[in-house]
Amino acid sequence: MTFLIIFLFLATIVTRILPAFFVTRLSLPEWLVTYLNYIPYAALGVLIFPGILTAVERPVYGILGAIFAAVLSFLKIPLFFIVLGSIVFVYLIML
Amino acid sequence: MGDIMTQWGLKKPIMDGLTIGMGYLPVAVAFGITAKPLISLFDTTLMSIMVYGGASQFLVLQMLNTSGAAAIVMAVFILNSRHFVMAFKVNYDLRHESFIKRLILSSYVTDESFAVTANTDPPGRAFPKYFVTFIIAYLFWVIFSAVGYVAGDWMSDSWTIASGIALYALFIALLIPAVRVHYKYGLVAVSGMLFHGILSVIPMVPSGFAIIIAMLLAALMGVLIDRMGASE
Numbered sequence A: 001m002t003f004l005i006i007f008l009f010l011a012t013i014v015t016r017i018l019p020a021f022f023v024t025r026l027s028l029p030e031w032l033v034t035y036l037n038y039i040p041y042a043a044l045g046v047l048i049f050p051g052i053l054t055a056v057e058r059p060v061y062g063i064l065g066a067i068f069a070a071v072l073s074f075l076k077i078p079l080f081f082i083v084l085g086s087i088v089f090v091y092l093i094m095l
Numbered sequence B: 001m002g003d004i005m006t007q008w009g010l011k012k013p014i015m016d017g018l019t020i021g022m023g024y025l026p027v028a029v030a031f032g033i034t035a036k037p038l039i040s041l042f043d044t045t046l047m048s049i050m051v052y053g054g055a056s057q058f059l060v061l062q063m064l065n066t067s068g069a070a071a072i073v074m075a076v077f078i079l080n081s082r083h084f085v086m087a088f089k090v091n092y093d094l095r096h097e098s099f100i101k102r103l104i105l106s107s108y109v110t111d112e113s114f115a116v117t118a119n120t121d122p123p124g125r126a127f128p129k130y131f132v133t134f135i136i137a138y139l140f141w142v143i144f145s146a147v148g149y150v151a152g153d154w155m156s157d158s159w160t161i162a163s164g165i166a167l168y169a170l171f172i173a174l175l176i177p178a179v180r181v182h183y184k185y186g187l188v189a190v191s192g193m194l195f196h197g198i199l200s201v202i203p204m205v206p207s208g209f210a211i212i213i214a215m216l217l218a219a220l221m222g223v224l225i226d227r228m229g230a231s232e
Helices: A002-025 A030-048 A059-074 A079-094 B002-007 B011-035 B041-050 B054-063 B069-080 B082-093 B099-106 B111-117 B127-154 B157-181 B183-201 B207-227
Strands: none
Touching: A002 B041, A002 B054, A002 B069, A002 B082, A002 B099, A030 B082, A030 B111, A030 B157, A030 B183, A030 B207, A059 A079, A059 B157, A079 B011, A079 B157, B011 B041, B011 B054, B011 B111, B011 B127, B011 B157, B041 B054, B041 B127, B054 B069, B069 B082, B069 B207, B082 B099, B082 B111, B082 B207, B099 B127, B111 B127, B111 B157, B157 B183, B183 B207
8 A cells, every 4th residue: 555655646747747847948928928827717717517416415515615605705705714604604504 | 832823924834724624624624534444444544644645545445446556546547637727827927936946745645635726826935835735634634534533423414414515615715716806717617617527427537637628618718818918
């Protein structure tokens, strides 16, 4: 098992650290910089859906929790309390 | 102490780290609980220290009894290779920092640590700030994996289940402020959701590939929206 974990470490670390070796040597064209700046938002979308449907017991709870988190964000509640508040909210609606 | 934190501008990075950590806590505890019947405490903790990837670690537990080592390593590689794209941006944003500092930060890139720091304004793009956020999140993951293994029963089942929303709430809370700035960020995110939704129902597409392809395509939508002049 420990050996397997070492191989898993290698498989995981290689993609994480690879960019560190060459990124600074590149001078990226304008469009690629623009593209790169959209990656976080693209990633957020990909990470939210469809995972949200299996986040908690039933898809509908996940969606309600997501709406609650979105409302808190619109109210400019600090990040920490949005996360905490959403857990409490989902706990309450599951009761 | 408080003065030093303020002086270095570390208050926000610490809060960000704690926020990710709080999202990680229930997931890490759940990982510990799931691992307990399968592997030792040492291996559980070691995996969290060395792999540091929630979904991939659950995948390992799931595959342990049915798949060979090579298949497990390959599946984890594919699932985690999305970090390449994220680490690429972290390294680009911090290209003024030394190689060794970027190397250290890169090894702690996760979906969450990337998402939280990705929108940092240029003045905030400094090694200490990223490092503080990244290391706090990492420590939560490692420590609570072990805690979950040893004492997983202190969290009631319904709390553990409800906590499943935590990381999604985090992602949504990161997305909404961007959408307030410009709706095009919302369009990019929604296209990411659609691409991922479509790719994940197609059989034979490994989930790791689905994530990367959806991410790369959705970001391309952003460039197209800019080209079409939606930003004006």
